[in-house]
Amino acid sequence: MHARTRHPAGSGGPKKPHRWIAHVDLDAFYASCEQRDEPDYRGRPVVVGALPGGRGVVAAASYEAREFGIHSAMPTSEACRRCPDAVYLRPDMEKYRQVSREVFAVLAQITPLVEKASIDEAYLDVSGLEKLFGPPAAIGREIKNRIRAATALTASVGIGPNRLIAKLGSEHRKPDGLTVVEPDEVLQWLAPMPVTNLRGVGKQTRKRFDRLGISTVEELRDVAPTTLQKALGPKAAHSFSRQARGLASAEIVPDRARKSISKERTFDTDIDADRVLLDQLRELAAGVARVARREKLTGQVVTLKIRYAGFETHTRQQKLAMPTHDERVMLQTAWSLYANGDLPRKPVRLIGIGLSDWADDDTVQGDLFDEVEEQPADENLLRTIDRVTERFGTGKLQLGIRSKRDD
Numbered sequence: 001m002h003a004r005t006r007h008p009a010g011s012g013g014p015k016k017p018h019r020w021i022a023h024v025d026l027d028a029f030y031a032s033c034e035q036r037d038e039p040d041y042r043g044r045p046v047v048v049g050a051l052p053g054g055r056g057v058v059a060a061a062s063y064e065a066r067e068f069g070i071h072s073a074m075p076t077s078e079a080c081r082r083c084p085d086a087v088y089l090r091p092d093m094e095k096y097r098q099v100s101r102e103v104f105a106v107l108a109q110i111t112p113l114v115e116k117a118s119i120d121e122a123y124l125d126v127s128g129l130e131k132l133f134g135p136p137a138a139i140g141r142e143i144k145n146r147i148r149a150a151t152a153l154t155a156s157v158g159i160g161p162n163r164l165i166a167k168l169g170s171e172h173r174k175p176d177g178l179t180v181v182e183p184d185e186v187l188q189w190l191a192p193m194p195v196t197n198l199r200g201v202g203k204q205t206r207k208r209f210d211r212l213g214i215s216t217v218e219e220l221r222d223v224a225p226t227t228l229q230k231a232l233g234p235k236a237a238h239s240f241s242r243q244a245r246g247l248a249s250a251e252i253v254p255d256r257a258r259k260s261i262s263k264e265r266t267f268d269t270d271i272d273a274d275r276v277l278l279d280q281l282r283e284l285a286a287g288v289a290r291v292a293r294r295e296k297l298t299g300q301v302v303t304l305k306i307r308y309a310g311f312e313t314h315t316r317q318q319k320l321a322m323p324t325h326d327e328r329v330m331l332q333t334a335w336s337l338y339a340n341g342d343l344p345r346k347p348v349r350l351i352g353i354g355l356s357d358w359a360d361d362d363t364v365q366g367d368l369f370d371e372v373e374e375q376p377a378d379e380n381l382l383r384t385i386d387r388v389t390e391r392f393g394t395g396k397l398q399l400g401i402r403s404k405r406d407d
């Protein structure tokens with residue numbers, strides 16, 4: 001396989017294993033969304049934010065607008081002076097949030113270890129994905145390709161041994177950039193970089209660096225610690241000397257807030273045919289199971305939700321003997337709650353299914369990225385369904401479960 005770390009001559013013995021952290025950043029996100037959706041805006045300077053004539057600021061500028069020196073947080077009046085012919089647009093946050101959800105759905109398919117940094121930025125722990133995608137550069141290309149396929153937008157990706165290097169990497173070549181920095185290249189890669197690229201450099205710090213004659217990371221490294229402390233204070237001095245040496249956290253804190261996964265469907269006309277309800281439930285169960293598998297979750301409780309006319313709503317739950325992310329188990333459980341339980345048998349307005357009460361991580365069967373070969377046949381079948389569904393949409397391939405009542 002691919003060598004993860006090159007050992008410098010004479011380093012003696014293998015290095016401590018490190019993590020691979022990726023930082024993904026959409027390029028000129030708001031402006032790119034607008035250019036994507038309105039061909040007339042493509043190739044033109046687009047400025048999203050306050051409209052000219054007001055006192056607001058620029059939220060995002062397309063790369064064409066940046067050539068006029070327009071950037072975010074600049075007063076729109078100033079942008080107007082620089083480029084009166086630019087397209088000026090109010091932000092369409094609903095649109096950007098929708099696109100953002102699509103991007104994060106793509107990232108969740110790469111790894112569950114995704115930490116949202118902003119509407120268009122995320123950190124991913126991509127350690128151990130080499131078996132699936134290849135070396136870090138290939139992982140980066142895969143992330144970019146999938147985002148482009150799903151949203152027609154470009155992202156810049158930086159990959160390195162920690163969050164700082166990943167972030168500086170994504171900024172290194174924009175737009176549509178990809179930068180991978182190997183652990184043993186970090187010091188050399190940082191050396192010529194302007195200190196102003198480091199995290200937490202404001203106006204004041206900039207002045208102090210100027211006064212000390214520091215313009216590159218290499219120069220910052222050479223300053224005596226006491227001098228730096230005197231100029232910046234102990235806390236900032238500590239932060240900058242760590243950054244100058246390329247040291248930072250590699251910890252990714254994914255959003256674990258999800259308590260349950262559920263899907264439901266409301267019908268235009270109330271349904272009383274079991275056959276139709278079962279088909280709907282089967283589709284919903286498959287959707288829930290797919291999300292659960294993607295997020296490597298197995299749940300112990302299946303919930304059925306039924307609504308009749310007049311918003312009369314009932315839920316029924318069943319605790320399973322074994323946690324699952326198998327749509328067949330979910331469907332059988334939910335259907336028996338409906339068919340064999342105490343629910344009224346009358347036309348149904350809405351049907352839904354949910355999975356919750358996650359098992360501890362170590363009870364999840366196998367590991368999606370390490371043991372694909374060794375998984376039981378069922379697991380492989382389910383993952384094949386997921387892949388086909390992701391490529392071709394739902395409905396192409398489903399597991400056959402038929403209720404006795406149907407026959």
Ligand SMILES: [Mg+2]
Nearest residue numbers: 025026027120
């Ligand atoms: Mg961005």
